[in-house]
Amino acid sequence: MEGALEFIYINREMIFIVILSIFLGVEVISNVPAVLHTPLMSGANAIHGVVLVGAIIVMGHAEATLTMVLGFLAVVLGTLNVVGGFVVTDRMLEMFKKKQKKK
Amino acid sequence: MDKVIEISETIKFSIGGSILEISYIIASVLFIFGLKMLSHPETARRGNIWAAVGMGIAVVATILFHKMAGEPIGNIGYIIGAIVLGTVIGWIIAVKVQMTAMPQLVSFFNGMGGASAALIALMEFPHVEQELIAQYGMANGNVLVILLGLMIGSVSFAGSMVAFGKLDGRIGDIKSTALRVINIILLVLLIGFIVYIMSSGATDPRELMPALYVMLAVALIYGVLFVMPIGGADMPVVISLLNSFTGIAAAMGGFLYNNQAMLTGGILVGSAGTILTILMCHAMNRSLFNVIVGAFGKAAAGAGDERGAIREVSLSDAAVLLNYSQRVVIIPGYGLAVAQAQHLAHELDKMLTESGVDVKYAIHPVAGRMPGHMNVLLAEADVPYDKLVEMEDINPDMPNTDVAVVIGANDVVNPAAEEDPSSPIYGMPIVKAHEAKNIIVMKRGMGKGYAAIENNLFYADKTRMLFGNAKESLQKLIEEIKTL
Structure with a gap:
């Protein structure tokens, strides 16, 4: 019990951030037209690629061969998520742009 | 009554450290703006680019300025190599794929993110700080976020791969009530593993590696079986759900490293993704529960009452x-x-x-x-x-x-x-x-x-x-x- 309370105390700022971010996420997304569901999902998909930052940190402090290999893999996969996600989203949105020009 | 516990929080200021934090703040703001702009047709494309710029800033700042226990990021050559490799592969796949195959591609990239989060958890587990363990045993916050990251990341990875396979027409649907029971058992088992690992009296996390590997395997199996019974038409909803899972897994990493960019990015996607999932369900007039349990297809076609004949046209x-x-x-x-x-x-x-x-x-x-x-x-x-x-x-x-x-x-x-x-x-x-x-x-x-x-x-x-x-x-x- 004490451990849990202490954990909350030490991480109070993080918990604040989490709670505010949850509301922010809900707020930002509401009222999105159905047409944009797919690109929005894809864009959000790219943003959680921020896990790449964690992968870089692990890899940056890896020493054993196994950790090096896994870390390398984590960075590659994280980058795939980021780059693939943003490029695909851009490709989808490009289509929307094109048709708006012709309007 | 009120016992005072001393918590030493030394703040070491360094220019690099503060540039890093400022970069993370900028990245977080760009993520938020990007997401906001993505939800309006006129600004969507710019929003995507803003979010990408935020990501670039976070990554570069991490490589340049991140320090853990005073040590800067090492293995820079490998890291840059991995990033280049990931960029080239990701870019090629993203540009080459047919527009019709977009949904499975999103699923694929989502799975990659989940796998990355799971790998991070796997590597960090043996390195949980000794001080923490000495003070609280295994039942500490770091172990919890690592285990959650591992579980959610692997479920998201395995699930996304199955969703990818289904949309690509490589995997069919399996519908059975037995599967539903198995899924519930697996989920209980996963929570059991977390409780077991955290309550064990181990003093060195390495002793628990076998349990961790078994847990990883169970999580992967659960991810596969979770998506298996869900019909093809519901895949977008599932992908959106798995997308928010990966967001949460990334946020767990943010907790672990005290990293605000990972935290805001992950949670933002987690909550936005959940809302998006619900919105998608609304568009199809279904409830999320309905989608997961798979109510479609179960209802037998109504009795073949008075129907006209089919007429073909030349x-x-x-x-x-x-x-x-x-x-x-x-x-x-x-x-x-x-x-x-x-x-x-x-x-x-x-x-x-x-x-x-x-x-x-x-x-x-x-x-x-x-x-x-x-x-x-x-x-x-x-x-x-x-x-x-x-x-x-x-x-x-x-x-x-x-x-x-x-x-x-x-x-x-x-x-x-x-x-x-x-x-x-x-x-x-x-x-x-x-x-x-x-x-x-x-x-x-x-x-x-x-x-x-x-x-x-x-x-x-x-x-x-x-x-x-x-x-x-x-x-x-x-x-x-x-x-x-």
Whole structure:
């Protein structure tokens, strides 16, 4: 019990951030037209690629061969998520742009 | 009563450290703005780029300024190599893939993120700070976020891969009640592992590695079995759900490293993704619970009561009918996308327009494989924006429409959604094709749609069927119209 309370105390700022971010996420997304569901999902998909930052940190402090290999893999996969996600989203949105020009 | 616990929080200021934190703040703000802009059509593309810039800043700042226990990031050569490799592969895949395959691609990239989060957890577990363990044993916050990251990341990875396989047509649906029971058991087992690991008296996390590997395996199996029974039409919802899972897994990493960029990015996607998932369910008039349990397809098709006969139409008749109409509405569905027939649909539309026919497209919000997918596909085929009419706007005009051409769509034009309260899709908004004066349905065969229910539209007196692959049928139809 004490451990849990202490954990909350030490991480109070993080918990604040989490709670505010949850509301922010809900707020930002509401009222999105159905047409944009797919690109929005894809864009959000790219943003959680921020896990790449964690992968870089692990890899940056890896020493054993196994950790090096896994870390390398984590960075590659994280980058795939980021780059693939943003490029695909851009490709989808490009289509929307094109048709708006012709309007 | 109030015992004071000393917590040493030394703050070491360094220029690099504060540049890092500032970069993370900028990145977080860019993520938020990016996401906000992504939800408006005019700003969407810029929003995506802003978010990407934020990501770039976070990554570069981490490589340059991150320090852990005073140590800067090492292995820089390998890190940059891995980033270059990931960029090249990701870019090539993203640019080469057909627009129709977009949904599975999003699923694939999502899985990669999940796998990355799981790998981080796997590597960090043996390195949990000794001080923490000395003070609290294994039941400390770091162990919890690592275990959650491992579990959620692997479920997301395995689930996304199955979703990818399903959308790509490589994996079929498995529906059984036994599976549901197994899934619940697996979920309980996973929570059991977390409790077991955290309550064990181990002093060195390495002793628990075997348990961790078993837990990883269980999580992967759960991810596979979780998506397995869910029908193909519900995949977008599942991908959106898995997307928010990966967000949460990334946020766990943020907790572990005290990293604000990972935390805000992850949680933002987690909560936005959850809302998006619910919105998608609304668009299909289903509840999230319904999707996960897989209520579609279970309802047996209503008794085959008085149905008319199927009437086929010859190509020449169809051509004449279309060419001498005043108003034609094309209703595209996934069949059109699968057959890659969007360009031919546009060609047909151009020919008819030249001979004075007013041609419009009726876009159902969930036509295709994802909400908005059909707009993207038709835009790719250069169909002018003003010809794409949303379902609500075109429905009042349907009775004045001479011919409704249904191409590879089924459930989205099924009148049962309006007429038959016992139908599983009852209440779902539809394009009112049945109100048009004539209906031509292009379809591969008499197979059912994804909801696996009969469609009375096909048996109506004013409906004519044109069987065959959408692309071939359209091709032949265009040839016919040319000869008129």
